[in-house]
Amino acid sequence: MSDDRVTAWSEDELGVSGRVLPVVRAPEPVLATVGEDVDPTSTETVQLAADLVATMRVSPGCVGLAAPQVGVSARVFCVDVSQHPKARTHHGTFVLCNAEVVESSRNEKAREGCMSVPDLTGDVKRASRLVVRGQLPGTGESVTVTTDAFEARALQHEIDHCSGLLFLDRVAGAHAVYARTTYL
Amino acid sequence: MTLHAITVLGHDRPGIIAGTTARLAGLGLNLEDSSMTLLRGHFAMTLVCSGAADEAAIATALAPLGEDGTLTVTVREVPAEQPATSDGSPWVLTVHGGDRTGIVSTVVGEVASAGGNITDLTTRLAGDLYLLVAELDLPAGTDVDVLQASIGQVAADLGVVATLRPAEADDL
Numbered sequence: 001m002s003d004d005r006v007t008a009w010s011e012d013e014l015g016v017s018g019r020v021l022p023v024v025r026a027p028e029p030v031l032a033t034v035g036e037d038v039d040p041t042s043t044e045t046v047q048l049a050a051d052l053v054a055t056m057r058v059s060p061g062c063v064g065l066a067a068p069q070v071g072v073s074a075r076v077f078c079v080d081v082s083q084h085p086k087a088r089t090h091h092g093t094f095v096l097c098n099a100e101v102v103e104s105s106r107n108e109k110a111r112e113g114c115m116s117v118p119d120l121t122g123d124v125k126r127a128s129r130l131v132v133r134g135q136l137p138g139t140g141e142s143v144t145v146t147t148d149a150f151e152a153r154a155l156q157h158e159i160d161h162c163s164g165l166l167f168l169d170r171v172a173g174a175h176a177v178y179a180r181t182t183y184l
Numbered sequence: 185m186t187l188h189a190i191t192v193l194g195h196d197r198p199g200i201i202a203g204t205t206a207r208l209a210g211l212g213l214n215l216e217d218s219s220m221t222l223l224r225g226h227f228a229m230t231l232v233c234s235g236a237a238d239e240a241a242i243a244t245a246l247a248p249l250g251e252d253g254t255l256t257v258t259v260r261e262v263p264a265e266q267p268a269t270s271d272g273s274p275w276v277l278t279v280h281g282g283d284r285t286g287i288v289s290t291v292v293g294e295v296a297s298a299g300g301n302i303t304d305l306t307t308r309l310a311g312d313l314y315l316l317v318a319e320l321d322l323p324a325g326t327d328v329d330v331l332q333a334s335i336g337q338v339a340a341d342l343g344v345v346a347t348l349r350p351a352e353a354d355d356l
Binding site: 064119121174175179 | 353
């Protein structure tokens with residue numbers, strides 16, 4: 001049921017226009033700061049949710065964006081992996097507040113990049129089966145998202161941002177970080 | 185402000201990196217990129233640092249590291265290089281099989297013939313098993329199927345297995 005609700009959600013529900021915000025880059029301290037819990041029904045959170053979606057939409061190849069990446073230390077992020085070839089299960093565009101991982105299993109290693117660390121990529125092991133609980137901005141409904149594969153990876157990457165963690169904090173080893181030579 | 189490339193090679197023991205970097209910090213040098221690993225048990229580190237100290241001052245500061253004869257330290261000024269950017273694509277090449285001479289030179293020769301540039305390379309000999317893992321950039325327009333076929337052919341001739349797979353990172 002929760003999954004259907006999340007799939008049905010769109011930023012139109014927020015009722016405000018999103019603004020495209022600048023994306024901050026490491027070593028900006030906000031990226032290494034644990035985000036604050038938010039009130040998902042507050043006007044600030046609703047505007048932040050709309051801004052995150054708007055910023056994600058205009059960023060080439062971007063499938064997720066967390067509040068710390070736009071300089072706001074808060075536990076809010078958006079994702080949309082629906083157009084990504086590695087996605088299996090997906091829930092379209094959605095924003096979660098105060099999200100946490102409830103269940104995770106089947107770790108798989110893959111190479112990740114991040115708009116906030118534009119010059120490096122790294123191999124990171126993440127669960128490929130995932131259950132996440134969070135709240136929708138606006139209504140504040142509690143929802144549970146059950147997903148897999150690429151959406152699971154994206155959710156864990158964004159939840160990490162909300163906890164002040166970058167993929168660099170999880171790379172598989174000293175030789176699992178690479179200088180990026182091609183950019184989107 | 186100049187850049188210096190420093191190598192430290194030799195018998196491994198605890199404290200080599202601490203000793204090296206403390207001496208460089210004492211000269212006000214800033215460590216930029218570095219890589220360290222153990223090669224057949226030998227300590228092997230290369231680092232590039234920036235700062236005002238000249239080659240002679242750095243060599244003098246690091247000389248105590250080599251005093252017992254188990255470590256060799258070299259210092260050389262290097263020019264600033266522009267970070268490599270490419271309109272090509274990143275790939276990972278893995279080769280493994282029974283050890284014999286010529287595996288690396290033959291396989292990477294095919295990469296070079298295709299204009300591919302190796303950006304990271306590790307080889308390991310574990311018992312009789314030889315392993316090569318390389319990161320490479322292939323120029324735009326490379327016929328990857330042809331390159332895979334040519335690498336596959338030389339690998340088969342050597343009795344080893346080679347795989348070439350895309351290394352594109354997923355942006356999140």
